[in-house]
Amino acid sequence: MVMWTSHVERLDDGALLAAMAAGDANAATVFVRRHQRAVFGLAITMCGDPRLAEDVSQQTFERVWKHAGTYDARRAPVRAWMLTITRRLCIDSFRTNRSTPIDPFDLSALLPPASGSVEDAAVARAEVRGLHDALLGLPPEQRRVLLQASLGGRTAVEIAEIEQIPVGTVKTRLRLALARLRNEVRPVGVDDV
Amino acid sequence: MSEQISCDAFEAAAAELAFELVEPDVRDVLLTHAAGCDRCRAELESLSVTADLLVLLAPEGEPPIGFEQRAVEAMVGDRRPRRWLALVAAAAVLFVVGLGIGSWRSDDESTSTFRQAALVDDHGTGFGSVSLAWSDDVVLTMSLKGLDAGDYRCLVETSDGRSHLIATWPIGAEGTGWWAVPLQLDARSVRSVLIQDDDGTPVASAVLN
Numbered sequence: 280m281v282m283w284t285s286h287v288e289r290l291d292d293g294a295l296l297a298a299m300a301a302g303d304a305n306a307a308t309v310f311v312r313r314h315q316r317a318v319f320g321l322a323i324t325m326c327g328d329p330r331l332a333e334d335v336s337q338q339t340f341e342r343v344w345k346h347a348g349t350y351d352a353r354r355a356p357v358r359a360w361m362l363t364i365t366r367r368l369c370i371d372s373f374r375t376n377r378s379t380p381i382d383p384f385d386l387s388a389l390l391p392p393a394s395g396s397v398e399d400a401a402v403a404r405a406e407v408r409g410l411h412d413a414l415l416g417l418p419p420e421q422r423r424v425l426l427q428a429s430l431g432g433r434t435a436v437e438i439a440e441i442e443q444i445p446v447g448t449v450k451t452r453l454r455l456a457l458a459r460l461r462n463e464v465r466p467v468g469v470d471d472v
Numbered sequence: 473m474s475e476q477i478s479c480d481a482f483e484a485a486a487a488e489l490a491f492e493l494v495e496p497d498v499r500d501v502l503l504t505h506a507a508g509c510d511r512c513r514a515e516l517e518s519l520s521v522t523a524d525l526l527v528l529l530a531p532e533g534e535p536p537i538g539f540e541q542r543a544v545e546a547m548v549g550d551r552r553p554r555r556w557l558a559l560v561a562a563a564a565v566l567f568v569v570g571l572g573i574g575s576w577r578s579d580d581e582s583t584s585t586f587r588q589a590a591l592v593d594d595h596g597t598g599f600g601s602v603s604l605a606w607s608d609d610v611v612l613t614m615s616l617k618g619l620d621a622g623d624y625r626c627l628v629e630t631s632d633g634r635s636h637l638i639a640t641w642p643i644g645a646e647g648t649g650w651w652a653v654p655l656q657l658d659a660r661s662v663r664s665v666l667i668q669d670d671d672g673t674p675v676a677s678a679v680l681n
């Protein structure tokens with residue numbers, strides 16, 4: 280078993296997904312091992328609560344397993360695709376669990392990922408570097424709103440409450456920030472690896 | 473929801489929509505507009521691609537002890553045979569084709585093994601890699617890049633000198649694809665994997681044994 284997974288670890292993320300879509304349980308083990316820190320990190324950042332974060336993380340991998348065949352490499356690197364699932368699950372859990380307090384989102388927790396996966400690493404690193412630079416180039420007030428919406432999963436109304444600014448201002452900042460990021464960060468295709 | 477909105481109104485809400493932060497009824501109105509407006513649909517698509525990348529900026533975190541095992545069990549617990557054809561239909565870039573479906577058994581994994589080789593043409597140009605992994609099932613996995621758009625055949629050559637046509641797959645304009653196929657062959661008999669274009673012209677090959 281150990282030998283097996285250590286060999287399968289050489290597969291890149293796309294190949295692992297293909298193998299998972301083909302029902303390969305060993306590929307699933309390698310995939311979880313490779314990405315669990317990223318998934319749990321996003322989940323705990325968004326949810327705050329470790330139990331909820333674990334729940335969301337497990338659901339993320341179940342969905343990846345179920346929907347591995349629908350991954351579209353033209354749209355996003357595997358890691359971003361997977362983390363988008365995590366993010367949606369976190370937002371769903373906020374919406375159904377009204378007791379979740381709307382804490383001010385800790386922006387200081389934002390750090391570039393410490394490590395990446397094997398194949399996706401080159402793509403993800405280039406994407407992350409570009410994003411990070413573009414993010415730092417935004418006016419601070421736009422950056423705050425963008426991160427509240429993205430990694431905080433907060434709606435404009437919620438952000439307005441947290442930041443003590445009008446909803447219209449939040450919407451404007453969010454729009455300007457995302458449009459500017461879009462213009463500055465050219466998605467790195469798999470071809471560019 | 474028959475409410476009509478202008479392109480300006482759509483644009484004002486497009487970022488929130490890209491982050492999937494709008495209420496369902498508002499979302500319906502916005503998406504109805506996008507469905508009938510090429511410009512706003514393209515705007516939403518490009519904003520969504522950027523919005524979806526921001527998750528990469530989240531810090532990593534150490535999951536609780538035992539998480540890996542619990543997650544894998546939740547994923548593969550029932551080990552049902554997969555619905556191959558449905559997956560093929562759903563896949564845009566990633567192709568999965570089944571050649572007969574066996575039920576999963578997890579016993580005797582000690583015999584499992586793995587082989588990987590580069591896919592190259594006659595000039596040594598690389599087109600990705602091929603992996604053959606087997607325990608109870610034999611799974612051939614390919615990562616392809618640098619190909620022209622078109623249909624490609626995948627053949628496996630076995631030690632008895634025979635060629636087995638495994639499948640034909642399309643490659644889009646991006647030139648990349650990932651394929652995985654369970655093989656109904658003895659893994660130890662697999663010598664090489666060949667990629668041919670639709671006319672049968674050799675494109676690249678990988679020697680596994």
Ligand SMILES: [Zn+2]
Nearest residue numbers: 479482509512
């Ligand atoms: Zn429009």
